[in-house]
Amino acid sequence: MSGPLTTAARVLETLHAASDPNEAEKIRNRVADDDVVIGVRMGTLFDAARWAVDLPEKELETLLEHPAYEARMSAFCILDFRARRKLADRERAALARIYLERHDVITAWDMVDRAAPRVLGWPILIGAIDGGVLDDLAAATDPLRRRSAITAPLWFIKKGSPEDVVRGLAIADSLAGDEHPRVRSAVQIFRKHADQRLRNDGEDG
Template identity: 25%
Template sequence: MTESDIQKQLEALSNPQKKEFLPYYFKTGKGQYGEGDLFIGVVVPDIRKVAKANKNTGFEELGRLLDNPYHECRMCALLILVEQFKKLKSEVEKKQVVDFYLSYTHRINNWDLVDLSARDIVGEYLSGKEDRSILYRLADSDLLWDQRIAVISAFAFIRENDFTDIIALSEQFLTHKHDLMHKAVGWMLREAGKRDKSVLISFLDKHYRIMPRTMLRYSIEKLSADEKSYYMKKN
């Protein structure tokens, strides 16, 4: 299938209410993080169905989808890449997908696009590898989406009880200005704490006084009421 064919499949699933709502939800106004993004009005479960139906789409057409002005077309391309990646056995083929993905991070340009793809492509590729320098190149980028990809990719390691990188990245982003990064870091710290509470508590005891409040609130969500109160009242 071509980019145009896939766009038509998505357009057939358009919901007028969603088409009106989504631009507000994803902050597409002037000066907002999603400025200028366009929406067809398709919900994620339906985009997944289209992605699975077109999972053999090649890089050329996926690149066109990622360059498409419609958010759902870009999401569909990313979900196709996720489908392809999880079936691959060859490290060479996996690296090709990762390299392709990383060449388009400027088009993975909203939080949902990152969150639905980074862990399952970049994170899974790096899981078990000693060299995770890709994460820190992304973290050092000036592009917000690269930075969020770095943090969400670490979810793959967290699921394996490997917390080194999320702690390092969380410390790097303690003074980040954007709430999308505060939310991402807080979420990943919470996930780490669900698996090993001592890791979260150690991080909080060291940094809670300077953590942005959104980051702190996200990270302590699963703690007891008394623990939440302790950290919040001194933040």
């Protein structure tokens, strides 16, 4: 990559140039059956997203609408990289709205894990958007939305108060016994980190 990627076409060219049949076989094992797979190593995909962080919104939408897993994954990585910047609350809310409005194109658990904590959890933590959205996601029929409900509050553990961590644990409780393995594993991950955070807070106190 020789410079910033300013169009979806350039991002896709970069991804296709890095296509590897062996990588495609690995990716196929973790994505939806009807996803198109290009076959790009995650490190390469992250680098492409980093170069495309200032992609215009119309071009970002093109990636979100693309049938290939890597195109959509790169879009959610772009959102995550944007969320790492110093932003105004309204800008964080705008990123969260994109995540929520285009949750329909999330077809793999790693899209959730990459973007949900910063893109969704951060604006909820600071009150830029209503935290009730987590309850809505937790009640959804789509297991990836339920995974978002418990993955976004990982940001509460990282940057929130003990009370914020408890808010996340309430979501975990609501998903206890979920029938989907991707939701159950996310609940276990959250509880593990939440318990560690609360233990550390108790020791510091």
